[in-house]
Amino acid sequence: MGLLAILCLLALPTQAAEPLPSVVSTDLCADLILLQVADPGQVLSLSRQSQDPRVSPVAEAARAYPANRGSVEDLLSLKPDIALVYLGWTARRHADLLASQGTRVIALPYPRNWSDALETTRRIAVQIGRGEVGKIKTAEAERRMRALAGRTRPDRLLYLRPSGGTAGKGTYVDDLITRLGLRNLAAEQGQTGWGRFPLERLVRSPPDLFLLGYFDQARSPAGSAYGRHPLLRAILDATPAISVPTGTWGCGGLELVDAAEQIVTQLDRLGRARPGQD
Amino acid sequence: MTRRRRRWPLLGSRRPSLPLNLVLLALLLLLSLVSLCFGDAPLSLAEVIGGLLGTGAEEAQLIVRQIRLPRVVLAWLVGGSLGASGAALQGLLRNPLAEPGLLGISSSASLGAVLMLYFGVTALSPWMLPAAAMLFALLATLTLHGLTRAGSTNLTLILAGVALSSLAGALTSLALNLAPNPTDAQDIVLWLLGSISDRSFAEVRLCLPFVLAGLLLLLLCAPALDVLALGEAEASSLGVDLSRLRGLVILGSALSVGATVAVTGTIGFVGLVVPHLLRRFVAYRPGRLLLPSALGGAVLVLGADIALRLIDTPRELMLGVVTALIGAPFFLALVLRSRRDML
Numbered sequence: 001m002g003l004l005a006i007l008c009l010l011a012l013p014t015q016a017a018e019p020l021p022s023v024v025s026t027d028l029c030a031d032l033i034l035l036q037v038a039d040p041g042q043v044l045s046l047s048r049q050s051q052d053p054r055v056s057p058v059a060e061a062a063r064a065y066p067a068n069r070g071s072v073e074d075l076l077s078l079k080p081d082i083a084l085v086y087l088g089w090t091a092r093r094h095a096d097l098l099a100s101q102g103t104r105v106i107a108l109p110y111p112r113n114w115s116d117a118l119e120t121t122r123r124i125a126v127q128i129g130r131g132e133v134g135k136i137k138t139a140e141a142e143r144r145m146r147a148l149a150g151r152t153r154p155d156r157l158l159y160l161r162p163s164g165g166t167a168g169k170g171t172y173v174d175d176l177i178t179r180l181g182l183r184n185l186a187a188e189q190g191q192t193g194w195g196r197f198p199l200e201r202l203v204r205s206p207p208d209l210f211l212l213g214y215f216d217q218a219r220s221p222a223g224s225a226y227g228r229h230p231l232l233r234a235i236l237d238a239t240p241a242i243s244v245p246t247g248t249w250g251c252g253g254l255e256l257v258d259a260a261e262q263i264v265t266q267l268d269r270l271g272r273a274r275p276g277q278d
Numbered sequence: 279m280t281r282r283r284r285r286w287p288l289l290g291s292r293r294p295s296l297p298l299n300l301v302l303l304a305l306l307l308l309l310s311l312v313s314l315c316f317g318d319a320p321l322s323l324a325e326v327i328g329g330l331l332g333t334g335a336e337e338a339q340l341i342v343r344q345i346r347l348p349r350v351v352l353a354w355l356v357g358g359s360l361g362a363s364g365a366a367l368q369g370l371l372r373n374p375l376a377e378p379g380l381l382g383i384s385s386s387a388s389l390g391a392v393l394m395l396y397f398g399v400t401a402l403s404p405w406m407l408p409a410a411a412m413l414f415a416l417l418a419t420l421t422l423h424g425l426t427r428a429g430s431t432n433l434t435l436i437l438a439g440v441a442l443s444s445l446a447g448a449l450t451s452l453a454l455n456l457a458p459n460p461t462d463a464q465d466i467v468l469w470l471l472g473s474i475s476d477r478s479f480a481e482v483r484l485c486l487p488f489v490l491a492g493l494l495l496l497l498l499c500a501p502a503l504d505v506l507a508l509g510e511a512e513a514s515s516l517g518v519d520l521s522r523l524r525g526l527v528i529l530g531s532a533l534s535v536g537a538t539v540a541v542t543g544t545i546g547f548v549g550l551v552v553p554h555l556l557r558r559f560v561a562y563r564p565g566r567l568l569l570p571s572a573l574g575g576a577v578l579v580l581g582a583d584i585a586l587r588l589i590d591t592p593r594e595l596m597l598g599v600v601t602a603l604i605g606a607p608f609f610l611a612l613v614l615r616s617r618r619d620m621l
Contacts, residue, residue, distance in 0.1 A: 198318035
């Protein structure tokens, strides 16, 4: 009786007919979705990464929840109805064990474009009983993204990381670049998926504009012989560049629209906008 | 040198290794030119030579001089260091399985480099990187030598090497776990596999002085190593200062291997394969083996670096992976052949 009363109380603020399923997220990208669409009362725990301000754009908000390290034992002791994990979660072989304890494991697909991001958010929202909120949030994000789109910019842009990594066709970065009306140099050179843009190719066909990812953090100096190369430095000095807002970039979820807005602001500041040429 | 040769009449003439060195040098220069011709940009041989000599188009000059040439020079330095250190360590320990990679010297050097990189010490001065790598390589070599000095067999030497590499590997992982930014662990793992792509002359300058000094120290040991092949007691009675010889070999390998590891990551098995292949051409004289091993090491590294660019993979293969693919089966064959000695 007492339990029932508590459940009713919990359900009250959401005005749902039945209590929402409890959810645990073990992955930063899933944390971002939960913080968008979930009811605070149904979230039992978020991943530990979500509280680290170096990698998480929502560190402040995430501190309101207990953190987990994403182990099977975490999930067994928290006993959520739904556990959100990333595709490569090593403990997925324990899905049966978790199912026997009443926990359904949902793996997040890796988004290839903006539509994937919207679709995943909508689907997760439905699965955690917040379908309506999911629709509202995705519609809002879609509207903001569409507002950014209607301009054509003739620049050939190259997305580059200090390790030489870039993004070709079939990645959400390429999708975003084309949505903003820019030309993705890596894709135009025939690159598909995530790959490297060789230094020699950069010398032969330099971009009009760089979109730099993670250059500010000076992370992993060992992996970035490419990023330190004097030739790259010379090209960077001679080419206008905008940098990717780090915290909102790695997951390719709804928060990508924040990144897109910041990129457009930087583009406008560089005077790269050509309104009215649509 | 001549004075010493008179004191050690056993040594005989060193003429036969001269053509070998010339052949290796010619091969090295040929492969260097081939290496300059391979890259992501399709340049013709004329464009490459024009770029190298500074007469070609600016684009070709940039690509050849700033991207491809540092890579070739690093291949020389890495290969020379590993080959000569392998040959010198094999001569000093009188053991054909001694090699910087197998003995944990390379992995200790990379531990030193990782510590500097991940805790931001390189921000103070870029020279901290090779300095730490050389210091750790030196510590590893000293430990190894201390462990195996009294009557070392193949087995004790290899076991000591396994212990040292595992320790260095474990401490590297620990450093990565504790590092302020553990997120790009993949980059460091790849770096540990060893690569000389995308390096610039800034990196060449960072290791060049130490590699040259190390190689010089190792080559100075050549006459004494020849005598040491007769046995420690015999060598002392013939006037070889054993502690000086040990010091030179240990310092020389630590300087050259440590400095190159700091720039390229760990590249294994070169020091094992090359001296073994060349030994028969120098009448099994450990001292005479040094220079050919340095040249041969450079040839092997350069060859492996060309091979990995010929194989079309989505992400370029790591140099250390290619040398291990060549070296590990070779090592196994060597173990099989000397199984009776080891047990």
